[in-house]
Amino acid sequence: METIVKKIETIMKSGYVCDHCLGRQFAQLLTGTTNVERGKSIRMFAAILYDADEIDVDPSNFYGIKLRNKKSGDKKKCIVCEGAFDNMGKVAKKIAKKLGKIEFDTFLMGTRPTRKILENEERLWDKIGIEHCEPIKAEFNRELGKVLENIMEKKADIKTPHVSILYDMKNGISIQIKSIYIYGEYQKLKRGIPQTKWPSGKYKVSIEQIVAKPIMKVARGSGHKFHGYGREDIDALCTGWRPFVIEILSPKKRSFNLKEIQREINRDKRVKVRSLRWSSSEEVVRIKQGRGKKEYKCVVVCKRPIEKNELKQLKELERIIAQRTPTRVLHRRSNLLRKRRVFKISAKPLSSKKFEFKVLAESGTYIKELVSGDMGRTRPSISSILNNECTCKNLIVTKIEKKL
Numbered sequence: 280m281e282t283i284v285k286k287i288e289t290i291m292k293s294g295y296v297c298d299h300c301l302g303r304q305f306a307q308l309l310t311g312t313t314n315v316e317r318g319k320s321i322r323m324f325a326a327i328l329y330d331a332d333e334i335d336v337d338p339s340n341f342y343g344i345k346l347r348n349k350k351s352g353d354k355k356k357c358i359v360c361e362g363a364f365d366n367m368g369k370v371a372k373k374i375a376k377k378l379g380k381i382e383f384d385t386f387l388m389g390t391r392p393t394r395k396i397l398e399n400e401e402r403l404w405d406k407i408g409i410e411h412c413e414p415i416k417a418e419f420n421r422e423l424g425k426v427l428e429n430i431m432e433k434k435a436d437i438k439t440p441h442v443s444i445l446y447d448m449k450n451g452i453s454i455q456i457k458s459i460y461i462y463g464e465y466q467k468l469k470r471g472i473p474q475t476k477w478p479s480g481k482y483k484v485s486i487e488q489i490v491a492k493p494i495m496k497v498a499r500g501s502g503h504k505f506h507g508y509g510r511e512d513i514d515a516l517c518t519g520w521r522p523f524v525i526e527i528l529s530p531k532k533r534s535f536n537l538k539e540i541q542r543e544i545n546r547d548k549r550v551k552v553r554s555l556r557w558s559s560s561e562e563v564v565r566i567k568q569g570r571g572k573k574e575y576k577c578v579v580v581c582k583r584p585i586e587k588n589e590l591k592q593l594k595e596l597e598r599i600i601a602q603r604t605p606t607r608v609l610h611r612r613s614n615l616l617r618k619r620r621v622f623k624i625s626a627k628p629l630s631s632k633k634f635e636f637k638v639l640a641e642s643g644t645y646i647k648e649l650v651s652g653d654m655g656r657t658r659p660s661i662s663s664i665l666n667n668e669c670t671c672k673n674l675i676v677t678k679i680e681k682k683l
């Protein structure tokens with residue numbers, strides 16, 4: 280193994296190496312100091328060796344140092360970082376300017392050196408080994424992070440940064456802003472509104488859009504995503520409060536008054552929201568996996584008149600039923616057989632051909648099909664038990680059990 284002096288000579292022989300890049304090759308030696316400090320000390324020591332004619336190196340390394348017996352060379356560009364560290368202050372200012380209009384407390388700094396710089400580093404390591412060194416990327420991130428902490432008065436944070444900054448030495452600066460998440464519960468008070476934006480533009484407005492509008496106005500995000508705790512049919516109402524998390528992508532502002540937002544959303548009479556609070560991506564996962572019982576109410580319309588006594592037979596529905604994917608959604612969902620538990624039902628006659636039907640069922644039960652039977656694809660069904668042709672009208676989700 281080469282001695283440290285030999286290594287220093289090898290490094291400085293290749294050309295001018297700046298304090299950062301010189302010190303970094305010995306970053307694993309000493310602690311509580313910086314690579315710049317290491318570099319400065321090594322340079323001074325090397326200057327002594329050079330002045331005593333004990334090493335043979337590129338004299339540009341001693342630019343600005345007064346030697347007694349030899350001449351120091353002219354200033355040159357660092358053969359490893361190619362001046363990247365000298366340029367750091369300018370980069371920091373540019374980043375701070377870019378972040379000027381964004382609200383955040385914490386950031387993460389990332390750097391992508393040019394291919395050329397990485398090759399310079401590799402070439403040097405080939406000669407001196409990697410025993411004591413630190414990669415340039417690590418030092419650059421740390422040092423630029425420190426400068427940014429100072430000029431922006433924000434904190435570097437690896438785990439949960441509000442913004443991630445990437446300084447690509449070739450392509451420039453890019454910034455990623457972490458989404459904000461807001462939890463709430465909604466009621467849908469008007470039929471014909473889908474939960475999320477319909478791709479074909481068939482429906483003019485969605486619950487997502489109604490909820491997102493006042494938030495986007497304040498947060499000024501680039502977009503939004505709606506994560507619902509299940510969803511009701513477009514033509515159904517939902518008076519039970521359905522949990523959701525709305526995600527705002529790339530928000531410029533990430534703290535504001537949710538009470539005001541809630542009031543703003545509730546100006547729209549088609550949707551009502553409550554319990555707005557800050558949420559997280561972890562909660563989105565839980566919301567999506569949510570499997571609570573649901574209670575529904577609808578009017579069942581029968582083709583032939585029904586006897587009041589007949590309705591008692593419907594108690595037979597309180598069991599596990601089998602449902603094939605409904606014909607109405609078969610074009611976008613795979614044809615599966617699902618078993619769902621119906622916990623509780625009740626029926627109240629309204630007229631000779633109509634009755635009110637209430638049902639408490641496992642999450643994912645298709646209620647319209649539980650009524651109609653969907654040509655035998657749901658078994659049993661109201662149609663099959665009453666031996667009548669029954670349809671579900673005015674469907675309302677009345678209760679949603681929260682299992683979060």
Ligand SMILES: [Zn+2]
Nearest residue numbers: 297300357360
């Ligand atoms: Zn350098």
